[in-house]
Amino acid sequence: MKKRCPWAEVDDLYRNYHDNEWGKPVHDDRLLFEMLNLEGAQAGISWHIILKKRKAYQELFLNFDAEALLATSADYREHLLLEPGIIRNKLKIKAVFTNATAFLKVKEEFGSFDQYLWGFVDHQPIDNKFTTLSEVPAESEISIQLSKDLKKRGFKFVGPKIIYAYMQAIGMVNDHLMDCPCH
Structure with a gap:
């Protein structure tokens, strides 16, 4: 019997x-933007904490609608530092904006963020064949x-480890272990 x-x-x-998200290919620009920022917020803390706070992130960051976020006032942005539902790190909050x-510049240049991102893997998920977590x-x-x-395009909290976790989350790489039913 296979196990997770x-x-x-x-x-x-x-x-x-x-079971429902991790490793499944994502092509929706809004969700790609959300996940990029959630992965950045996770830097230095547990992903479990981010998942518990995800609804608050979605509400406070206007469902990660980039245009709506950029239309917010300086007061709104400053108020986010007081919100207990998210990680109250000034640099991480500023990074979303x-x-x-x-993100909007990339969409303008490539037609979509999806086109840009998935171009790095020739628009096909990389299907790894790992059998143990230590191989990942x-x-x-x-x-x-x-x-x-x-980084060259101005994004923040996008180091190679954060981006690898992001690639796993959005299904650019399939790192479900071989004995996992999601592989």
């Missing part, structure tokens, strides 16, 4: 995320290239 990736067995929140500007890398050549390009 071991990290997903922690609790129902992880199981649900693993910086990323919104860069923290970064890859592609995550390093994508990270450099995102």
Whole structure:
């Protein structure tokens, strides 16, 4: 009998995320933008915390609508630092707005953020064949290239490890272990 990736067995929140989202190819620009910013918010803390706070992030960051975010006032942005439902890190909060500007520029240049991102993997998920968690890398050549390009375009909190986790989350790489039913 196949079993889930071991990290997903922690609790129902992880199981649900693993079974219904993680590693499934995402092509919706809004969701791609959301996940990029959530992965950035996760830097230095547990993904579990971000998942628990995800609804608050969606509400406070206007469902990650980049144009709506950029239309907010300085007071609104400052108020986010007081919100207990999200990680109250000034640099991470500011990064969402910086990323919104860069995101819209990429969409304008490529037609969609999806076209831009998935071009790094020739528009096909990389299907890894790992059997143990210890085989799964923290970064890859592609995550390093994508990270450099995102930084060049003005994105923040997009280091190669964050970007590899992002690539896993949005299905650019399939790192479900071989004995996982989601593989």
